Amino acid sequence: MSTPTGRTLLADYEQRVAAAEAELLAGLNGEHDNAEVFRDLVSRLAMNIHRADPNSDPCQALDHLD
Structure with missing residues (x-):
């Protein structure tokens, strides 16, 4: 259950x-909407990481791609 303070935060x-x-x-906006493409790719990557391991943190997983 969220609180008013929590919702504001x-x-x-x-x-x-x-x-x-x-x-x-x-910087990615120009003739083509590269920012939207980038957003879409990052979103798909995060969803794929989550599907593979629902308990994972996609941000932490991306830190270990090397």
């Missing part, structure tokens, strides 16, 4: 992540 973090994502991907 989550909304704040979601806005911060969205702003950081927009800044990071700004």
